[in-house]
Amino acid sequence: MATPSGEILxxxxxxxxxxxxDDRSPQESDMELKVTTIxxxxxxxxxxxxLKNLYxxxxxYMRLRMKLMEGSYFESYQPGTVLSGFGVSKVxxxxxxxxxxxxxxxxxxxxxxxSQIASPSSLFKIEDTSIPLSYxxxxxxxxxxxxxxxxxxxxxxxxxxxVFVSAASGAVxxxxxxxxxxxxxxxxxxxxxxxxxxxxxxKFGFDEAFNxxxxxxxxxxxxxxxxEGIDIYFENVGGKMLDAVLPNMRDCGRIAACGMxxxxxxxxxxxxxxxxxxxxxxxxxxxxxxxxxFHKHPEFLHMVMGPIKDGKVTYVEDIAEGLENAxxxxxxxxxxxNFGKQLVRVSSD
Numbered sequence: 001m002a003t004p005s006g007e008i009l010x011x012x013x014x015x016x017x018x019x020x021x022d023d024r025s026p027q028e029s030d031m032e033l034k035v036t037t038i039x040x041x042x043x044x045x046x047x048x049x050x051l052k053n054l055y056x057x058x059x060x061y062m063r064l065r066m067k068l069m070e071g072s073y074f075e076s077y078q079p080g081t082v083l084s085g086f087g088v089s090k091v092x093x094x095x096x097x098x099x100x101x102x103x104x105x106x107x108x109x110x111x112x113x114x115s116q117i118a119s120p121s122s123l124f125k126i127e128d129t130s131i132p133l134s135y136x137x138x139x140x141x142x143x144x145x146x147x148x149x150x151x152x153x154x155x156x157x158x159x160x161x162x163v164f165v166s167a168a169s170g171a172v173x174x175x176x177x178x179x180x181x182x183x184x185x186x187x188x189x190x191x192x193x194x195x196x197x198x199x200x201x202x203k204f205g206f207d208e209a210f211n212x213x214x215x216x217x218x219x220x221x222x223x224x225x226x227x228e229g230i231d232i233y234f235e236n237v238g239g240k241m242l243d244a245v246l247p248n249m250r251d252c253g254r255i256a257a258c259g260m261x262x263x264x265x266x267x268x269x270x271x272x273x274x275x276x277x278x279x280x281x282x283x284x285x286x287x288x289x290x291x292x293x294f295h296k297h298p299e300f301l302h303m304v305m306g307p308i309k310d311g312k313v314t315y316v317e318d319i320a321e322g323l324e325n326a327x328x329x330x331x332x333x334x335x336x337x338n339f340g341k342q343l344v345r346v347s348s349d
Contacts, residue, residue: 007039007041008039008040008041008093009037009038009039009040009229010037010038010040010114011035011036011037011113012035012036012037012038012111012112012113013033013034013035013112013113013323014033014034014035014036014082014110014111014112014133015033015079015082015083015111015112015323015326016031016033016034016080016082016083017030017031017077017078017079017081017083018030018032018079018080019079020066020067020068020076020263021063021066021067022067022267022268023265023266025265025331025334025335026066026265026310026326026330026331026334027091027331028327028331030062030066030259031083031129031292031319031326031328033323033324033327034249035251036119038050038112039116039338040092040093040096040114040313041093041094041157042093042094042096042099044095045095046095047095047096047118048094048095048096048115048116048117048130049091049093049094049095049096049099049116049117049120049123049141049244050092050093050094050114050115050116051089051090051091051092051105051109051112051114051115051116051117051143051323052089052090052092052113052114052347053087053089053109053112053115053346053347054088054089054090054133054345054346054347054348054349055087055088055108055133055134055136055137055278055343055344055346056085056086056087056109056111056137056153056183056323056326056343056346057087057137057138057141057142057143057341057342057343058326058329058330058332058333058338058342058343058344059085059086059142059143059171059333060259060261060264060333060334061074061259062083062085062330063261063264063265063333063334064169064264066329067076068306070139071082071287073291078269082110082111082112083110083111084108084109084110084111084221085108085109085111086105086106086109086137086141087107087108087109087117087137087140087346088104088105088107088126088133088134088136089104089105089106089136090102090104090105090349091103091104091105092114092140092335094206096120097122097192099120099123099190100127100143101260103121103125103291104125104126104129104133105124105126106121106123106124106126106136106137106140106141107120107122107123107124107266108123111323111326113323113346113347119242123238124294124297126235128301128305130309131305131308131309134317134319134343134345135315136160136174136345137341137343138315138317138341139175139304139308139313139315139341140301140304141342142290142291143171143172143175144175144191144300144304144312145160145290145294145296145297145300146172146258146290146305147172147173147175147176147179147234148175148179148300148303149178149288149290149293149296150176150256150258150288150290151176151183151232151234151256152179152195153181153293154254154256154286154288155232155234155254155255155256156229156254157183157185157232158183159183159184159185160183160185160186160213160229161178161185161186161229161231161232162186162188162226162229162231162232162250163177163180163185163186163187163188163231163232163233163234164187164188164189164190164222164225164226164230164232164233164234164243164245165177165180165187165188165189165190165206165228165233165234165236166189166190166212166233166234166235166236166237166245167190167191167236167237167259167261168189168190168191168196168200168204168206168209168236169189169191169196169199169200169204169339170236170338171341171342172234172236172252172259172341173234173236173271174200174204174247174257174259174316174340174341175313175315176234176316177189177200177205178204178205178312178313178314179207180232181205181206182312182313183308185231185232186207187205187207187208188206188207188208188209188223188225188226189204189206189207189208189209189213190209190210190211190221190237190241191209191211191212192211192212192213192336193211193213193336194211195339196209196211196339196342197209197210197211199316199339199340200333203314203316204314208225209253210225212241214327215276217245218240218241218244219248221244222244222245222248223248223278226248227248229248229250229253230245230248230249230250230253230277231250231253231254232253232254232255232256233253233254233255233256234255234256234258235255235256235257235258235259235260235262236258236260236261237261237262238259238260238261238262238263238270238272239257239260239262239269239270239272240262240270241262242272243270243273244274245263246272246274246277246278246281246283247274247277248276249277249281249283250281251282252281252282252284253279253281253283253284254283254284254285254286255283255284255285255286256286256288257285257286257287258288261333261334263344264334265334299322307338313331315341316339316340316341317340317341317343318332318338318339318340318341318342318343319343319344320342320344320345321344321345322344322345322346323344323346326344329341329343329344
């Protein structure tokens, strides 16, 4: 609806955090859907960009933002405000010289139908639309960059090395495994169901995989899969899994610490008792924050576009339809209900 002042006012559905969620798994009831009004006309001189959100990404780090965190690289969500995260959007109006109506972008946006962006520093233009736009929430976006930086930059793989990936069927893990195979490595992944184990071996080309929920002894499972030890561990889980991996690492092994999803809902984090092996085996364990590496995105696209188009790298998505189903989709990450990259389709145009 256009107003006499030139504003274009439309309804805008939003996902709001109701309250902080501390030492338990998040639930749909911790969020609520609200409808407000937004002006889709960027005032002259404002520098604003107005986005129509097409896809929203559900990512594990969002769980940490749902509680009050101190000393973190990201800010906690504020109760009563809209969630934010990575997404794919279309510019519907712009007063910024670098963006025009119709541009497609990926980057940080809000969990709502339309978003008003004051600073575009976290937005990236989408130039290649021959790939599904949803891929920019995953394989071509933040998870893809995470797999690329963690595996190639931090782990420095060599042909023939032995690679273990935890949470291997997730948005990042499925890519790490495939990158490892491209590098000529032997790859094993862990997942939380027999269906996901089959996916790892039959679709993503992992050499072996196991269901960690069915293993009474993780140490024995790793020794079975890696009788000669692990050169590279891509860490997504933490806790008991990390504790089991450390004594199974080879000398001068490398660990890229990407996330520790097993710890996010605990009141007291689990202890890791085998850290002595970091010294004994001269292991390099390095955590990283992918947003500090986004300047490498063009380099990453150059590397990954060819294998995607040639069918040498594939990707599995779990798409929830509609903003009203976004809370359920986010919660699904922490019960393992999702298959592959979890995202939400807000709009198809």
